[in-house]
Amino acid sequence: MRQKIIAGNWKMHKTTDEARQFVQALQEKLTDCRAAVVICPPFTALAAVAEVLAGSKLALGAQNMHWADQGAYTGEISPLMLQDCGCRYVILGHSERRQYFGETDGQVNQKVKAALAHGLLPVVCVGETLAQRQGGLTETVVGSQTAAALAGLTPEQVAGLVIAYEPVWAIGTGQTASEQDAQQVNQYIRALLAEQYGQAAAAAVRILYGGSVKPANAASLLAQPDIDGALVGGASLKAADFLGIIQAV
Numbered sequence: 308m309r310q311k312i313i314a315g316n317w318k319m320h321k322t323t324d325e326a327r328q329f330v331q332a333l334q335e336k337l338t339d340c341r342a343a344v345v346i347c348p349p350f351t352a353l354a355a356v357a358e359v360l361a362g363s364k365l366a367l368g369a370q371n372m373h374w375a376d377q378g379a380y381t382g383e384i385s386p387l388m389l390q391d392c393g394c395r396y397v398i399l400g401h402s403e404r405r406q407y408f409g410e411t412d413g414q415v416n417q418k419v420k421a422a423l424a425h426g427l428l429p430v431v432c433v434g435e436t437l438a439q440r441q442g443g444l445t446e447t448v449v450g451s452q453t454a455a456a457l458a459g460l461t462p463e464q465v466a467g468l469v470i471a472y473e474p475v476w477a478i479g480t481g482q483t484a485s486e487q488d489a490q491q492v493n494q495y496i497r498a499l500l501a502e503q504y505g506q507a508a509a510a511a512v513r514i515l516y517g518g519s520v521k522p523a524n525a526a527s528l529l530a531q532p533d534i535d536g537a538l539v540g541g542a543s544l545k546a547a548d549f550l551g552i553i554q555a556v
């Protein structure tokens with residue numbers, strides 16, 4: 308039985324004070340939950356959130372990282388630095404990184420390997436644009452992004468991964484994929500992994516859905532057999548909404 312994951316990606320939101328207050332309030336209200344809950348603040352708030360989360364069941368994640376341990380890479384953050392801040396997870400290959408910062412499949416693959424080498428759990432994001440969906444290319448795009456991001460990994464490494472299917476047209480738009488559409492793509496990704504890495508790895512890997520997840524649609528999405536959790540953007544910035552999603556598990 309795969310434990311569901313609810314991860315909040317705050318993107319470029321919240322100062323350290325706001326982050327601290329949010330996580331304190333969330334912890335007070337979150338008495339019992341079945342899901343693994345991950346908070347991914349901006350880099351500047353990682354240390355502050357780590358302090359509040361010390362000893363709690365909530366985990367800390369980052370939104371990106373470089374693949375090198377250190378070096379002359381102005382503005383970048385390394386896996387060692389994320390470990391140092393207490394991160395357990397790292398989101399990699401988010402469509403906003405691909406779209407606005409030119410991140411390539413090859414770079415995502417290097418980042419995935421570096422994260423695993425440093426004991427960080429990658430949340431690998433894949434997803435098609437609206438034009439690609441309308442052109443019938445969803446499986447082609449998602450399949451090739453998945454294959455490229457995971458190239459060179461062993462079945463054991465794949466088994467421990469988290470993948471997030473995030474259709475680009477559903478991110479921040481309020482236009483959620485239907486549970487049938489999201490389930491269909493997640494099932495496709497799992498089938499692809501079964502072919503390449505074997506049934507055991509495919510059965511273990513967690514595949515999340517992301518894109519306008521809210522308390523009102525979370526339960527029906529999370530009830531799908533191949534949706535193992537949610538990667539939540541906008542709704543993770545409000546404690547009541549994020550709690551509502553966590554409690555939908």
Ligand SMILES: O=C[C@H](O)COP(=O)(O)O
Binds near residue numbers: 481520538539
């Ligand atoms: O990483 C999170 C996703 O981009 C989803 O964002 P959203 O929930 O605001 O649509």
